Structures are given as structure tokens and as C-alpha cells.
Amino acid sequence: MVGYKLIALDLDGTTLNEEGVLSDENIHWIQKADEAGVIVIIATGRGRQTAQPHLDRLKLQHPFIVMNGSEVWRQPGELLDRQFVPRTCMNQCIDLARQYGVMYFGYELSRGLCCNFEPSSEEDNEMWMKFLFHSDELAKLDEIRGIMTDWSEVEVSSSSVKNIEITPKGISKALRLKEVCALLQISMDEVIAVGDGPNDIYMLQAAGLGIAVGNAMEEVKLAADITLPYTNGDHAVAKVIQQYVFQK
Incomplete structure (x- = not known):
């Protein structure tokens, strides 16, 4: 062995x-x-x-x-080491979550875990390390996952059937x-x-x-x-x- x-x-x-x-x-x-x-x-x-x-x-x-x-x-x-999700991708994720009416969470360097937060503006200094979609309606998550198939700036994974997790590309x-x-x-x-x-x-x-x-x-x-x-x-x-x- x-x-x-x-x-x-x-x-x-x-x-x-x-x-x-x-x-x-x-x-x-x-x-x-x-x-x-x-x-x-x-x-x-x-x-x-x-x-x-x-x-x-x-x-x-x-x-x-x-x-x-x-x-x-x-x-x-x-x-x-610490890596961050691009601000534009975070805002796109928020837009998708709101469009489909699912809960969303993010981990920000100074704020920690945030739920259903507002999009960042160009002036914000927020640094996001992860985004998560969550829903009991699995069909909605499947549609969101399909939309994100061609996104090239992030990694898309999940830890359960009820979520989609977004992290920096290559991580x-x-x-x-x-x-x-x-x-x-x-x-x-x-x-x-x-x-x-x-x-x-x-x-x-x-x-x-x-x-x-x-x-x-x-x-x-x-x-x-x-x-x-x-x-x-x-x-x-x-x-x-x-x-x-x-x-x-």
C-alpha cells in the first residue's frame, strides 16, 4: 500500500x-x-x-x-494566495440571478459573505472572490448554467444540485x-x-x-x-x- x-x-x-x-x-x-x-x-x-x-x-x-x-x-x-472574480462578471451574475429570481451570495474581501447584494459600480473598491446561485428550482439553475457555458473569465462548478458556484478562471x-x-x-x-x-x-x-x-x-x-x-x-x-x- x-x-x-x-x-x-x-x-x-x-x-x-x-x-x-x-x-x-x-x-x-x-x-x-x-x-x-x-x-x-x-x-x-x-x-x-x-x-x-x-x-x-x-x-x-x-x-x-x-x-x-x-x-x-x-x-x-x-x-x-488570493484571486478575484472580475467585477464585470460579478455584475453579470447578479443580473442573471435577478432575471431568474434565484437567491445569490458572494464572498467579498472586507465584507465576507453577502446575500442578494447590489451590483458594484466602477468606483467601488470591493473585491469579490466567489459568487453562488442557489435555488430549489433546478430547471432555473440548468438554464443559468447553459447561459454561462461560453463565459471565459470564470470557472463554473457546483457543490450540490441546488447551486452554481463561480470562481476566478483557472482556479x-x-x-x-x-x-x-x-x-x-x-x-x-x-x-x-x-x-x-x-x-x-x-x-x-x-x-x-x-x-x-x-x-x-x-x-x-x-x-x-x-x-x-x-x-x-x-x-x-x-x-x-x-x-x-x-x-x-
Whole structure:
């Protein structure tokens, strides 16, 4: 078996249960892996503000990836890089969201998470790192996604069937994971990546071992090397660490 040196974990739908909570079992095994010298990093679509409480509970002092890679941190308190969505694209996204009557959110450098905010003017100094459409009406999201197919300035992905996530062009969890591994001098063959959503697919494919949790979307399962019989509610992350780090 490969001696894996790093585990990259998505948060929502993977490490967190359906209530958005870290289970004690997942915390225990993540910390055991860390103590054993295996680096565990979080790679999430969340912004730092909403990811931070979970990072604090895990007490990890390693790099972490937020907003699908728009921000990557060398360690808590030390930024490695940050990229922004062009202002014109943000305004176009707002126009689309309003046209279709769906909720929308954005992550701005100084304001954090904002909901249904106003478009930026040319005089504004706002710097947006991510945009998200959200709706229970999946047909509307399909139409929006179709309109955005030819947009060349941003990356279009999703973490669930109920959203569309917009990040800067070329930015993804996979790219940032490769950058982190280069920084730590770890080969991608020595990496386990675990996820559940379409925004995890490239990361799973880039890792030496890509694992989809049991509740992952079908396209994610097809892209993964392994699909677990355990869901995020069954402490799937703890099971991964037990099997692939401690061979239990």
C-alpha cells in the first residue's frame, strides 16, 4: 500500500454531517492522523469565515483551501494566495440571478459573505472572490448554467444540485491542492482526496487515491477511484483514515 502523506478533505457533505457538524469520531481520527505525521488539509467551497469554526475544532496547523481555491492559506493566519472574480462578471451574475429570481451570495474581501447584494459600480473598491446561485428550482439553475457555458473569465462548478458556484478562471481545489503539495514537497501520488460534489471531481482525479463518500453525487462516484459504503453521516472520513492510514 502507498504510504500516504496528505489527506485533502471537503467539508460539506463529506467531513460534516447533514446538520453541518463535525462528529467527535471524525475529529478524533483526523487528529490521530495529524499526530502520526500525515498532513490533513481542508479544501472547501466555503469562505474562511464559515470554515473557521471547523478549522478551530480540528486544531490543524497546515495549509487550507477555501472558496474552491480562490483563497489558499499556508497555515492559519498566513495567506498564501488570493484571486478575484472580475467585477464585470460579478455584475453579470447578479443580473442573471435577478432575471431568474434565484437567491445569490458572494464572498467579498472586507465584507465576507453577502446575500442578494447590489451590483458594484466602477468606483467601488470591493473585491469579490466567489459568487453562488442557489435555488430549489433546478430547471432555473440548468438554464443559468447553459447561459454561462461560453463565459471565459470564470470557472463554473457546483457543490450540490441546488447551486452554481463561480470562481476566478483557472482556479480550482485541484490546482490549489497541487500547489500545496509542491510547497510541502509531497507527490500527488501520496495524496488521498475525499469529496462528494462536482467541485471535488478534479481534486479526486488529481490525487493518488480519490474517494467519493457514499452520499456523493453519481458523477463524483464515477470519477473517483473508490466509492465508500459510508456516508458523511456514518463518519466516512474517520473510516478512510482508519483504513488507509492505520490499516484498521
